[in-house]
Amino acid sequence: xxxxxxxxxxxxxxxxxxxxxxxxxxxxxxxxxxxxxxxxxxxxxxxxxxxxxxxxxxxxxxxxxxxxxxxxxxxxxxxxxxxxxxxxxxxxxxxxxxxxxxxxxxxxxxxxxxxxxxxxxxxxxxxxxxxxxxxxxxxxxxxxxxxxxxxxxxxxxxxxxxxxxxxxxxxxxxxxxxxxxxxxxxxxxxxxxxxxxxxxxxxxxxxxxxxxxxxxxxxxxxxxxxxxxxxxxxxxxxxxxxxxxxxxxxxxxxxxxxxxxxxxxxxxxxxxxxxxxxxxxxxxxxxxxxx
Amino acid sequence: xxxxxxxxxxxxxxxxxxxxxxxxxxxxxxxxxxxxxxxxxxxxxxxxxxxxxxxxxxxxxxxxxxxxxxxxxxxxxxxxxxxxxxxxxxxxxxxxxxxxxxxxxxxxxxxxxxxxxxxxxxxxxxxxxxxxxxxxxxxxxxxxxxxxxxxxxxxxxxxxxxxxxxxxxxxxxxxxxxxxxxxxxxxxxxxxxxxxxxxxxxxxxxxxxxxxxxxxxxxxxxxxxxxxxxxxxxxxxxxxxxxxxxxxxxxxxxxxxxxxxxxxxxxxxxxxxxxxxxxxxxxxxxxxxxxxxxxxxxxxxxxxxxxxxxxxxxxxxxxxxxxxxxxxxxxxxxxxxxxxxxxxxxxxxxxxxxxxxxxxxxxxxxxxxxxxxxxxxxxxxxxxxxxxxxxxxxxxxxxxxxxxxxxxxxxxxxxx
Numbered sequence: 001x002x003x004x005x006x007x008x009x010x011x012x013x014x015x016x017x018x019x020x021x022x023x024x025x026x027x028x029x030x031x032x033x034x035x036x037x038x039x040x041x042x043x044x045x046x047x048x049x050x051x052x053x054x055x056x057x058x059x060x061x062x063x064x065x066x067x068x069x070x071x072x073x074x075x076x077x078x079x080x081x082x083x084x085x086x087x088x089x090x091x092x093x094x095x096x097x098x099x100x101x102x103x104x105x106x107x108x109x110x111x112x113x114x115x116x117x118x119x120x121x122x123x124x125x126x127x128x129x130x131x132x133x134x135x136x137x138x139x140x141x142x143x144x145x146x147x148x149x150x151x152x153x154x155x156x157x158x159x160x161x162x163x164x165x166x167x168x169x170x171x172x173x174x175x176x177x178x179x180x181x182x183x184x185x186x187x188x189x190x191x192x193x194x195x196x197x198x199x200x201x202x203x204x205x206x207x208x209x210x211x212x213x214x215x216x217x218x219x220x221x222x223x224x225x226x227x228x229x230x231x232x233x234x235x236x237x238x239x240x241x242x243x244x245x246x247x248x249x250x251x252x253x254x255x256x257x258x259x260x261x262x263x264x265x266x267x268x269x270x271x272x273x274x275x276x277x278x279x280x281x282x283x284x285x286x287x288x289x290x291x
Numbered sequence: 292x293x294x295x296x297x298x299x300x301x302x303x304x305x306x307x308x309x310x311x312x313x314x315x316x317x318x319x320x321x322x323x324x325x326x327x328x329x330x331x332x333x334x335x336x337x338x339x340x341x342x343x344x345x346x347x348x349x350x351x352x353x354x355x356x357x358x359x360x361x362x363x364x365x366x367x368x369x370x371x372x373x374x375x376x377x378x379x380x381x382x383x384x385x386x387x388x389x390x391x392x393x394x395x396x397x398x399x400x401x402x403x404x405x406x407x408x409x410x411x412x413x414x415x416x417x418x419x420x421x422x423x424x425x426x427x428x429x430x431x432x433x434x435x436x437x438x439x440x441x442x443x444x445x446x447x448x449x450x451x452x453x454x455x456x457x458x459x460x461x462x463x464x465x466x467x468x469x470x471x472x473x474x475x476x477x478x479x480x481x482x483x484x485x486x487x488x489x490x491x492x493x494x495x496x497x498x499x500x501x502x503x504x505x506x507x508x509x510x511x512x513x514x515x516x517x518x519x520x521x522x523x524x525x526x527x528x529x530x531x532x533x534x535x536x537x538x539x540x541x542x543x544x545x546x547x548x549x550x551x552x553x554x555x556x557x558x559x560x561x562x563x564x565x566x567x568x569x570x571x572x573x574x575x576x577x578x579x580x581x582x583x584x585x586x587x588x589x590x591x592x593x594x595x596x597x598x599x600x601x602x603x604x605x606x607x608x609x610x611x612x613x614x615x616x617x618x619x620x621x622x623x624x625x626x627x628x629x630x631x632x633x634x635x636x637x638x639x640x641x642x643x644x645x646x647x648x649x650x651x652x653x654x655x656x657x658x659x660x661x662x663x664x665x666x667x668x669x670x671x672x673x674x675x676x677x678x679x680x681x682x683x684x685x686x687x688x689x690x691x692x693x694x695x696x697x698x699x700x701x702x703x704x705x706x707x
Binding site: 043044045046124125127128129130131134135138144147148149150234235236237238239240251254255256257 | 352353355356359360362363381382385386387464465474475476477529530531532533534536541668670671677678682683685686688
């Protein structure tokens with residue numbers, strides 16, 4: 001019995017050892033290195049020296065850091081409602097579609113799989129001062145819209161682009177949540193005389209809670225990880241209003257040659273992001289039962 | 292056959308036992324690779340005891356990133372090109388570079404290339420750590436055909452002339468006089484504000500590195516800031532102008548580097564033949580007979596202290612740069628002016644200049660092209676210029692004078 005247990009034990013360890021070694025090299029080592037760097041002053045060239053929590057203290061006194069915090073929440077204010085409503089509409093529409101369902105799903109997913117660099121360039125041309133969108137608004141209404149040059153509009157424009165990219169992906173998550181809701185619940189509600197709105201508010205939305213929470217968590221993580229679009233289109237401007245956490249990390253690490261400060265910022269970014277996720281789950285997540 | 296085999300074996304043994312290998316990285320650019328490959332092959336064939344292991348800088352976000360990674364990993368190259376002044380300053384401060392002026396025959400090489408004035412802008416602590424390879428004067432390109440339609444037969448020289456043509460040409464949301472601000476990235480300041488400032492101030496540096504302060508809150512800086520402000524307030528310029536605004540006639544002019552010559556010749560041949568290449572516009576009171584200084588987008592070669600065979604590496608560098616034919620080849624391949632002081636006077640280049648008048652117009656400004664300030668905080672300084680000077684002026688949030696004052700004070704804090 002003991003031999004069998006030991007044999008099973010060895011087998012288990014040998015199977016998982018590949019994963020454990022992989023994790024130790026590609027996750028554990030960088031993770032430890034991140035903390036060492038965050039406590040150090042280094043410029044890649046001269047010897048590294050420990051400065052303990054100075055990077056963190058400097059960070060909280062840095063105007064750019066607070067600007068980025070405000071920008072991130074500002075972006076969320078536009079992005080989350082927009083992407084939630086539109087992907088919900090997409091998911092609801094999919095439940096009604098009888099023919100070519102896969103075609104529609106794939107059409108929206110194309111945006112999700114398209115290269116961030118490529119679509120950023122396309123959008124930047126589309127929203128240019130003299131681009132087709134502005135030409136249209138000028139010919140119709142005699143006005144042009146400063147898509148990327150007015151600070152609030154620049155954030156909104158980027159939020160619109162990112163929303164376009166993620167509608168298909170989030171829509172499919174919500175769609176799978178919608179189809180999981182038992183039809184019998186709707187039939188029972190209809191027998192009780194429930195209107196379409198009541199069914200939506202009292203059945204669909206509460207039972208969709210796990211999918212909605214998942215989409216929300218993905219949205220929050222995405223917001224803290226946004227880089228390509230502002231980097232390529234606005235360069236963080238105007239007036240640093242589209243400067244993001246990732247851009248600040250990249251600039252400090254590789255342009256200002258301050259990887260220690262960038263690491264401290266990466267840790268703080270992760271903590272704020274986890275904080276937001278936990279808070280959202282605490283506020284919104286509900287136990288769901290179909291019975 | 293047997294004899295040949297023995298000779299080859301002996302050669303191989305000699306290389307293995309006595310051979311010295313020098314790792315050499317160059318810019319990851321096909322045109323520059325085309326230049327370096329045959330040269331290295333020629334050297335290697337003639338110098339079996341000193342072999343150059345050449346490769347383009349490994350793929351990365353930027354050359355700086357790749358070089359830094361290699362230094363951090365302990366496998367930096369021995370010699371490397373594509374080094375810009377700000378990065379050189381960081382490498383020098385970290386004691387990574389060999390002062391080239393301590394190597395034998397340095398002064399002679401500089402003298403033979405008439406580089407005395409070119410090298411001035413690269414001095415750091417009294418030493419020359421970087422050997423400038425090319426110096427691209429950033430010039431203003433104007434649409435000759437469109438200017439002629441407006442009744443002008445030469446490129447505008449002063450701010451007032453730019454205003455005049457802009458007023459005639461601009462149509463709201465369609466056409467603009469010139470592309471004055473290039474973008475919002477920190478490096479764009481080299482090509483707009485700093486370039487205009489060099490032109491307006493007679494080549495004065497915008498940063499006093501020794502005193503650690505910005506110097507551009509003076510008459511020249513104010514004139515430049517007012518110029519940018521006037522262009523934006525009148526809708527004679529804009530940013531985010533979509534695809535190739537110069538080539539599609541959305542703007543009459545804008546600042547460009549010589550690397551655009553080859554590209555324009557291929558993509559827009561009609562427009563290529565219809566260009567005026569001129570220095571950036573200057574304030575109205577700038578003397579006509581005084582040369583206009585421009586910003587030099589210049590990159591150079593460095594030798595790392597970790598290089599085991601410094602003298603041998605230096606021998607290779609001297610071999611490449613003491614042969615003027617190599618400069619001619621460089622011009623032909625890349626269309627970028629080699630960092631030499633005699634480009635327009637040396638007869639070796641005459642034919643090429645005559646056949647390429649646009650290149651000649653650019654090369655004439657090499658002696659007046661000034662590299663950026665040698666500071667380790669280039670990114671921070673130019674970020675501050677974007678945030679506190681260019682953007683507030685672009686969006687009309689601050690007066691040019693107020694924006695200048697604030698920027699200079701912010702830069703003082705960065706340099707403190």
